[in-house]
Amino acid sequence: MKILPYSRQKIDSHDIKEVTKVLKSNFLTQGNKVPEFEKKIAKKIKVKYAIASNSGTSALHIACLSLNLKKGDLVWTSANSFVASINCAKYIGAKVDFVDIDSETYNISIKNLEKKLIKAKKNKKLPKLIIIVHFAGLPCDLKKIYKLSKIYKFKIIEDASHAIGAKYYNSLIGNCKYSDITTFSFHPVKIITSGEGGMCLTNNKILKDRMLLFRSHGITKDNKKFFIKKNQPWYYEQQSLGYNYRLSDIHAALGISQLKKLNYFVKQRNKIAKNYYKLLNDLPLTLPKKIKGYYSAFHLFVVKIDFQKTKKSYNQIFKYLRKNNIWINLHYLPIYNHPYYKKLGKNKKEFNNMENYYKSAISIPVYPGLSYSEQIYIKNKLKKIL
Ligand SMILES: Cc1ncc(COP(=O)(O)O)c(C=O)c1O
Known part of the structure; x- marks a missing residue:
């Protein structure tokens, strides 16, 4: 008898055709499939910007970097998540802590979060950033968390690795109405897959530009953004320490095809x-x-x-x-x-x-x-x- 896993991908002939087309084309990476995937996700979710990356983990990392997270800053997340939800802060040298879950939803407990924030304010140890996780695909109570973020002045990343397609009062998760950035994962066990892959979503242009830089070595080729003004057509410059977190066009083609479903x-x-x-x-x-x-x-x-x-x-x-x-x-x-x-x-x-x-x-x-x-x-x- 076949194994019944807890989750798995569903691939059809259309997916295979779309990936094959890229394999036969001139660009396996840095072609037009990644921008197409990004535009289609942004349109579907109703958010201004989408930045693809090569995993949900790298998406979380560039999201943290773009929010100017620095060594020693404090970051909290739910105790109930995959380690990537907090490793992303550790990569930067942040101090991390966890919040207990709600006994019924298994998401971050709003009651415990509020209690912990009150205590942290007294001790002058408030977090700079809270990464919330829509565990199993069930949305967190975004309005309540957003309200707390205004009182205690922390940034919010929604780790929506489990929750593309989920809705919070008729809006698709990822529109960033109540957060700075949302991230998705397209690992094969997730709702849609690109093989490996991830995406950052935001309505903030500054954050979008920073994430684009961090995704690709900290390099820009856009002459309007150059620090040193040069007219040479071959010129590009590295402005910060970035990574190669790019998604390939092969993966993006699968993602686009999966998004239709x-x-x-x-x-x-x-x-x-x-x-x-x-x-x-x-x-x-x-x-x-x-x-x-x-x-x-x-x-x-x-x-x-x-x-x-x-x-x-x-x-x-x-x-x-x-x-x-x-x-x-x-x-x-x-x-x-x-x-x-x-x-x-x-x-x-x-x-x-x-x-x-x-x-x-x-x-x-x-x-x-x-x-x-x-x-x-x-x-x-x-x-x-x-
Ligand atoms: C909640 C959560 N965050 C982040 C990730 C990391 O995603 P990826 O495997 O695409 O790097 C996962 C993947 O399992 C996850 O479940």
């Missing part, structure tokens, strides 16, 4: 989620929270095991499902528990909700192409082991 992919994920809400209703599990006005992209479908109603251990359940080809995962181990971050010596008492969450959470398969009979199979295996 964004609505369909998100609908399919929501359809499977709807089936799961019915199929798993009477099992000893907590199903993902639904919030009125929010439309999740369901990058993940996380269920929490009710250990009061089942006598099995987390490991037994995990192993049994994997043995039966259901390739479930834990999203996520608290970031502060990774050996690299353990040296920060975080007090677990500050993260009660996260501690309870990760000991019982598993992500079960959700992706376009997961058939109804496979969903039934997953339900039956869950029922048996629980």
Whole structure:
């Protein structure tokens, strides 16, 4: 029997045709496919600027750099995320800290964030930047976080790696109405893929220009922006220390083709989620929270095991499902528990909700192409082991 992963890509003949066209063209990189991908994403999301990069991680890094993050600045993120959500600040030498999650949405807890901000203000240790994560595709409460950012004067990056296609009160996540920058990831497990790839979105021209520089070695070829005025046609100049974080045209062509199917992919994920809400209703599990006005992209479908109603251990359940080809995962181990971050010596008492969450959470398969009979199979295996 085939493996059922927690998520995966769906590639069709149109995707293959579009990538092949680039392979047969003159430009494998730095051609016109990347600008086309950027324009199409910006138009779809209704945001002014989109800057493609070669991963969600590099997108987060140039986003931090463009906000002038410096060594020693303080950055916070949710305890429940992939490490890239905070590594991006570490690359710059920032000091990092985490905020506990909400026990129902598994997103950053607004209550805990506010408490932590009040305390930080007293101690004169307010963060310069908070990176919020729309975990599993469910939007954070953007209006409330934005309001806090005005009071406590921090910048906001939305890590929307899980949430392209998600909606917050009818607006697509990524329009930056309540943030400085949003980032996407196009890794194959995500909603749409470009193989590897990422994107930064913003309405701020200065940030856009900085991100473009950092993406490509800190070099500009635009004579209107030169520090040293030269008329020679061959001239270009490096103005800051940048990277090669460019996306190739091969990847961009796949991204453009996948973008056409964004609505369909998100609908399919929501359809499977709807089936799961019915199929798993009477099992000893907590199903993902639904919030009125929010439309999740369901990058993940996380269920929490009710250990009061089942006598099995987390490991037994995990192993049994994997043995039966259901390739479930834990999203996520608290970031502060990774050996690299353990040296920060975080007090677990500050993260009660996260501690309870990760000991019982598993992500079960959700992706376009997961058939109804496979969903039934997953339900039956869950029922048996629980
Ligand atoms: C929340 C989150 N942020 C950032 C990333 C990094 O994205 P990428 O793998 O494209 O570098 C991921 C990828 O798993 C993610 O889940």
